[in-house]
Amino acid sequence: MSRGTSGISQVLVLLERIEGTLSGAQAELLTLAERLGDVSVVTGASGEAAGDALSIRGVREVYVGDGEITPPDGALVDLLETAVKESEASVVLGVDVPDAVDALARLSVRLDAGIITSATGIDVDGTVSKPVLVSEHTCVARAGQGPLIATVKPNSVEAITEKGARPELTSLPVKPSPAFEVLETAPLPTSGRPPLTEARVVIAVSRGVDGDLSLVEQLADELGAAIGASRAVTDAGWIDHSAQIGQTGVTVSPQLYISVGISGAIQQKSGMQTSDVIVAINKDEDAPVFEIADYGVVGTSTRCFRR
């Protein structure tokens, strides 16, 4: 990893949006960044929102635009690029979500650098670990040229952030300039449960629930869990598309994953097999999910939950 004159890496963290307080994944990212060097943050959020949320020990400086810049506005990349120059960052990190991947991918082209997505760990020596090939392998890589640009998966480190002084705020001369017109925006349905990718406990359901999620919701609330689902369930519209776990949905890596009636085909498995503990319920004793489950029950979910 290239180092600044001080001998300590300059780490720039992209928080593309800040909604009130930091999300769990954002706090994790700052915790990781602080282990790697001097931390500054660049965000599309307003200076006021950024200053409030980022009054955190270790955050030295915050770069904002001239007005709020909301993804997928390309101005976010201009802001990011300007902040990289200002901060002389040798490490640029984001949370592993599509909007951050997009902005950092464009940045990598501008800086003639590579990008490593879905990292689960970054070492002070600049090496990055990430799961590949439906999480069957772990690879370690580093930047070959240019700064290290990486996105980090939620639940990779434990977030430890301490309240601190308000960071120094630098407004960069980059204005919002969306190439598109916003026709409609709607908040995703909220459940009051933790976000799926950040939850410590995830309960995933299959078609077998037949549209009735009430038992699962009750269990989720008791365990403080998020609810995920197989493709069949999101296709049926019983739960929002954003809850789909698997190769074409989100990947989760919670401490506890409870799989309810999902067979565990490879596309599904790839979205959850790095969970710490997997508990599976399935009525088919040959379901592939039992090959990776720490504890399995051959039976029907309704009967298990009622008790």
Add this chain to the structure above:
Amino acid sequence: MSTVRDQAVFDADEDPEHLVLTGMASDDGEASAVPAQVGERLGIPALTRALDLALQAGHLVVTRISGQTSQKLDLPLPAVVSVTDKANDPRYPNFKAIMAAKKKPVTELSLLDVGLTPVEARSKVELVSIQSRPARAVGEVIADDGQGGRRIVEYLAKERLV
């Protein structure tokens, strides 16, 4: 580990109506970085992970999720759009269409054709090592004898997970 070195295959100024359509992610790296990188090289916007996509008189209407928000955006061409598997229902070709597709011209481009040297096409990320994840040990599987729910709770308590 994406390191794209796509050369502009069209000139955005000369082909104002162009749409570059891509899938969501590769099966191996699953980075989803290429669509945005292609957009950057072409100097045009890229909207990724479309859940729905419609083309209306040189304009695209794209529905996608951004953070905790669903957004419907109207975007003039040219543009790059990547789609999720929700964007449509696949239309599978019949035998006649498969045979017809075999006659479609395929143009192969070499690095030289797109003005690249092998050095320029090299990955900008260095692979240090790769190893198989240790296989997950097969855990205990019990038949539900009516006590399945309770057995799960006991297991979770033993593992200090609840």
